Each structure stands twice: as C-alpha cells, then as structure tokens.
Amino acid sequence: MTETTFTVTGTDHGLETNESTVTFGDQITVEGTIVGSDGGKTAALSAVVIDDAGTLTVTIETVPDxxxxxxxxxxLLGIQYRIEIQTDRQAERVRIEHSGVDEWTATYTQA
Incomplete structure (x- = not known):
C-alpha cells in the first residue's frame, strides 16, 4: 500500500529541461520538472507502482490545465512538482517516467 501526495509547485515559460531528484528516508520525496507543450498544460501524477524486485515506478504526465x-x-512550459510517497515496502530503486513534450526516464538507487 502506498500513500502519495502530489503538488505542482511552479511553472517556468521557456524551460525545456526534464529533471528530477529523489530523496530516500522515512518517505520517498521526488522533486522535478516536466516539460509541457504550452502555457495551457499542468502536471499530473499518472501512476505509482512498486514491483516485486523493489523498484518504485512513478509516472508523471502533462495534461490540459x-x-x-x-x-x-x-x-514550452517547465512544470515543477513535488511528490511525497510512503510505502509499506522498502524501495531499493525509484524510476521516474515523464510523459510530456517528450518521453524521459531516470532511475535512482538507494545508497
């Protein structure tokens, strides 16, 4: 079972960079930027899934605002977001997937 909080924290017109950071701890925190095609877009959390191997996959997409x-x-619009995730299982890896202007992924491993 997971408990998730998703927040759009800001926007930046002309920003063309997908990025993310992941912090492991009592909860997993993801902060990032997804690129929308225009000022009429916002970000939405599409899925949060943890598999049997301990990989937590978080999918963010752009949708009409x-x-x-x-x-x-x-x-182009950079849309900043923050996600806080609490799971009842330990995640060894976190895979971030963006579905916006382009597809983008990044994988982080707990140290």
Whole structure:
C-alpha cells in the first residue's frame, strides 16, 4: 500500500529541461520538472507502482490545465512538482517516467 501526495509547485515559460531528484528516508520525496507543450498544460501524477524486485515506478504526465486562460503562451512550459510517497515496502530503486513534450526516464538507487 502506498500513500502519495502530489503538488505542482511552479511553472517556468521557456524551460525545456526534464529533471528530477529523489530523496530516500522515512518517505520517498521526488522533486522535478516536466516539460509541457504550452502555457495551457499542468502536471499530473499518472501512476505509482512498486514491483516485486523493489523498484518504485512513478509516472508523471502533462495534461490540459482546466484553470488556464484561453489565451495561453505557445512557448514550452517547465512544470515543477513535488511528490511525497510512503510505502509499506522498502524501495531499493525509484524510476521516474515523464510523459510530456517528450518521453524521459531516470532511475535512482538507494545508497
């Protein structure tokens, strides 16, 4: 069983970099940026799954922002997010997957 909190923490027009960091501890914290195609996008948590090998896969996607103005920028949009995950199983690895302007993945291993 997992308990997850997902928050969009900000946006940056023109930012074209997918990135993430993972902190292991009492909970797993993921902070990152996913790239949206325009100012009318936001980020959403698509899935959080831990497999039998102890890999926690976290999938973030861009979706239409229901609160966006009808007159949005056409520039790429960096969307910053923070995810806090508590699981009842120990995750040895965390795989972050972005599905936005392009597909991007990164894998982190607990030291």
């Amino acid at each position: 229901e609160n966006a103005s009808p007159f949005v920028t056409q520039a």
